[in-house]
Amino acid sequence: MSALKIAVIPGDGIGTEVMPEGIRVLEAAGKKHGVDFEWSFFDWSCEHYAKHGAMMPDDGIEQLRAFDAIYLGAVGFPGVADHVSLWGLLIPIRREFDQYINLRPVRLFEGIPCPLVGRKPGDIDFMVVRENVEGEYSAIGGIQYEGTEEEVVIQQSVFTRRGVDRVLRYAYELAQSRPEKHLSSATKSNGIIHSMPYWDSRVAAVGVKYPEVKVDQYHIDILTANFVRMPDHFDVVVGSNLFGDILSDLGPACTGTIAIAPSANINPERTGPSMFEPVHGSAPDIAGKGIANPIGMIWSGAMMLDHLGRSDVHDSIMKSIEQVLKEGSCLTPDMQGSATTEELGKAIAEAI
Amino acid sequence: MSALKIAVIPGDGIGTEVMPEGIRVLEAAGKKHGVDFEWSFFDWSCEHYAKHGAMMPDDGIEQLRAFDAIYLGAVGFPGVADHVSLWGLLIPIRREFDQYINLRPVRLFEGIPCPLVGRKPGDIDFMVVRENVEGEYSAIGGIQYEGTEEEVVIQQSVFTRRGVDRVLRYAYELAQSRPEKHLSSATKSNGIIHSMPYWDSRVAAVGVKYPEVKVDQYHIDILTANFVRMPDHFDVVVGSNLFGDILSDLGPACTGTIAIAPSANINPERTGPSMFEPVHGSAPDIAGKGIANPIGMIWSGAMMLDHLGRSDVHDSIMKSIEQVLKEGSCLTPDMQGSATTEELGKAIAEAI
Numbered sequence: 001m002s003a004l005k006i007a008v009i010p011g012d013g014i015g016t017e018v019m020p021e022g023i024r025v026l027e028a029a030g031k032k033h034g035v036d037f038e039w040s041f042f043d044w045s046c047e048h049y050a051k052h053g054a055m056m057p058d059d060g061i062e063q064l065r066a067f068d069a070i071y072l073g074a075v076g077f078p079g080v081a082d083h084v085s086l087w088g089l090l091i092p093i094r095r096e097f098d099q100y101i102n103l104r105p106v107r108l109f110e111g112i113p114c115p116l117v118g119r120k121p122g123d124i125d126f127m128v129v130r131e132n133v134e135g136e137y138s139a140i141g142g143i144q145y146e147g148t149e150e151e152v153v154i155q156q157s158v159f160t161r162r163g164v165d166r167v168l169r170y171a172y173e174l175a176q177s178r179p180e181k182h183l184s185s186a187t188k189s190n191g192i193i194h195s196m197p198y199w200d201s202r203v204a205a206v207g208v209k210y211p212e213v214k215v216d217q218y219h220i221d222i223l224t225a226n227f228v229r230m231p232d233h234f235d236v237v238v239g240s241n242l243f244g245d246i247l248s249d250l251g252p253a254c255t256g257t258i259a260i261a262p263s264a265n266i267n268p269e270r271t272g273p274s275m276f277e278p279v280h281g282s283a284p285d286i287a288g289k290g291i292a293n294p295i296g297m298i299w300s301g302a303m304m305l306d307h308l309g310r311s312d313v314h315d316s317i318m319k320s321i322e323q324v325l326k327e328g329s330c331l332t333p334d335m336q337g338s339a340t341t342e343e344l345g346k347a348i349a350e351a352i
Numbered sequence: 353m354s355a356l357k358i359a360v361i362p363g364d365g366i367g368t369e370v371m372p373e374g375i376r377v378l379e380a381a382g383k384k385h386g387v388d389f390e391w392s393f394f395d396w397s398c399e400h401y402a403k404h405g406a407m408m409p410d411d412g413i414e415q416l417r418a419f420d421a422i423y424l425g426a427v428g429f430p431g432v433a434d435h436v437s438l439w440g441l442l443i444p445i446r447r448e449f450d451q452y453i454n455l456r457p458v459r460l461f462e463g464i465p466c467p468l469v470g471r472k473p474g475d476i477d478f479m480v481v482r483e484n485v486e487g488e489y490s491a492i493g494g495i496q497y498e499g500t501e502e503e504v505v506i507q508q509s510v511f512t513r514r515g516v517d518r519v520l521r522y523a524y525e526l527a528q529s530r531p532e533k534h535l536s537s538a539t540k541s542n543g544i545i546h547s548m549p550y551w552d553s554r555v556a557a558v559g560v561k562y563p564e565v566k567v568d569q570y571h572i573d574i575l576t577a578n579f580v581r582m583p584d585h586f587d588v589v590v591g592s593n594l595f596g597d598i599l600s601d602l603g604p605a606c607t608g609t610i611a612i613a614p615s616a617n618i619n620p621e622r623t624g625p626s627m628f629e630p631v632h633g634s635a636p637d638i639a640g641k642g643i644a645n646p647i648g649m650i651w652s653g654a655m656m657l658d659h660l661g662r663s664d665v666h667d668s669i670m671k672s673i674e675q676v677l678k679e680g681s682c683l684t685p686d687m688q689g690s691a692t693t694e695e696l697g698k699a700i701a702e703a704i
């Protein structure tokens with residue numbers, strides 16, 4: 001196997017701190033399993049924006065196209081408006097490469113104190129499948145009567161049959177492949193009366209092909225409540241761009257720290273590279289201190305290898321994460337320990 | 353003082369079961385404090401819909417207009433589409449009477465087991481202020497290319513200067529009146545790039561008049577995570593129609609049961625009646641069993657009396673709720689007890 005060509009975008013804030021640990025662990029696991037990497041670094045970030053007036057060059061997307069995958073730390077920093085930084089880098093990558101699935105596992109690990117009373121590892125272990133390129137994250141809208149008391153802002157959401165069906169199919173397939181075969185759909189069709197009833201109708205229509213999958217649906221309000229009340233109920237949860245975003249922060253919070261949460265922005269048809277990034281952002285409040293938890297980054301790397309056909313490397317990394325967490329002597333402050341980013345990264349690399 | 357004229361709409365499911373307990377407790381508290389009630393009952397519900405083809409009569413809104421307040425149980429039941437039941441009764445009442453504030457207290461009581469590790473009464477005690485008549489709950493939108501593979505559904509959200517500013521002013525005033533003077537705004541301006549940056553800009557603009565209020569803002573994804581991670585951080589939380597809806601279900605879930613959560617749909621200018629209803633819905637799964645927790649209904653009644661200028665009655669009801677919960681021998685199943693709806697209602701009425 002020739003080397004895997006990975007585009008590396010550390011980005012902003014703690015993105016630049018956790019990225020070396022992600023690479024360290026991937027290198028260690030690659031060495032063990034005979035996988036070589038060719039890392040290409042891109043300094044696209046808010047700093048890049050400050051220097052060049054853009055988060056990435058005009059041909060940025062084209063530069064990324066030939067890579068096997070994109071490995072991204074975090075984007076966004078105070079001083080640059082989010083809709084400039086994120087919509088200048090993260091969102092275009094998701095869209096241009098049609099990474100229409102955002103897959104985000106939620107799992108309670110032995111060794112991380114759980115904020116929910118009485119929950120044990122095994123109780124919380126589900127996947128959030130988030131629609132990643134349309135829906136509520138729409139550039140369509142604007143303001144009328146600007147600057148007056150009569151200002152009206154319209155924001156549109158766009159849901160297409162193609163866009164909804166393909167994320168639902170992915171979620172059904174995933175549910176079907178798991179022992180519980182249980183899919184929960186996030187909706188809000190009682191309040192949002194065009195897009196969400198449509199979503200519900202497609203959940204029913206697409207589901208016809210998956211008679212073995214047990215489906216339920218919850219309005220997003222009670223669904224967030226249920227993540228706290230009965231996190232053991234969930235197996236695969238599918239939601240729109242916004243609802244999936246919410247659930248994939250809340251879910252990890254229920255497992256003790258959002259900093260371990262990984263994500264895979266997947267183009268299942270492989271017509272372009274997929275992108276792997278931790279769910280946490282650039283975390284300006286702790287940036288520069290060297291205490292960020294690198295597990296979200298490392299786990300995202302494991303998902304990248306799984307996507308690239310090396311589930312052996314994925315499994316090896318996950319075992320090392322589990323082992324280090326369980327052992328418990330090397331945890332970052334968010335997990336109520338005192339280890340540094342580098343110490344935890346090294347511990348996991350050594351456990352490989 | 354002449355009798356308070358209350359329009360009573362028990363509605364559907366457990367709405368009809370908790371309503372008698374709400375009235376029972378209000379009657380008991382009224383007797384103690386010299387407040388008389390004149391209850392007028394309206395059978396508007398999904399049953400009404402089945403019989404008459406509408407959730408309420410054509411002149412329903414006019415029938416309600418002259419009341420001092422509306423006391424509502426729950427609306428919606430399987431068999432009638434939510435956008436028919438809710439948009440035929442609940443939503444029109446909120447909008448026609450310009451009840452643009454939905455006020456929802458979140459509080460951890462002594463006696464109710466808290467699902468969050470290590471949280472004690474006093475740790476969780478905040479108010480959610482939800483915009484209640486515009487935003488994401490918009491009737492504007494529709495489908496194109498219906499029935500084909502090319503279906504496109506557009507859903508619009510509508511935010512107006514007037515609508516946003518008035519809910520923010522209310523939230524700032526409320527924060528200013530509280531000891532902590534702390535306001536948290538729910539946003540998602542990094543993903544939803546027209547309405548939410550506008551919301552943020554109005555939070556800043558309206559805030560100029562409230563220099564004493566400490567303001568922070570969180571994207572809705574991390575905000576839901578923070579409800580679990582640091583519920584003691586919050587004092588007043590303000591959000592759009594959708595975000596306020598989510599936070600006011602999640603918040604109560606973090607206090608052990610959503611069934612105690614009350615809400616006040618307020619028209620602060622009093623150009624029409626305000627409406628008071630528990631946050632829980634009609635709960636078809638437990639309807640008919642007589643085991644629904646009536647505290648959400650009772651607490652909503654207390655908020656109604658507060659709104660009508662009788663904070664003495666409000667306080668008296670709250671003390672009785674606290675006392676019965678603390679005593680702990682009469683809890684409904686959702687609070688891990690075995691009392692019936694009626695037993696708990698009677699216990700609170702007797703404690704008055």
Ligand SMILES: CC(C)[C@H](C(=O)O)[C@@H](O)C(=O)O
Nearest residue numbers: 190191221428438597631633
């Ligand atoms: C029933 C539904 C339309 C309603 C809402 O979302 O407003 C409910 O969830 C609430 O919170 O009052």
Ligand SMILES: CC(C)[C@H](C(=O)O)[C@@H](O)C(=O)O
Nearest residue numbers: 076086245279281542543573
């Ligand atoms: C930064 C932001 C635009 C992004 C999103 O909402 O998609 C992030 O929250 C995420 O979950 O990846």
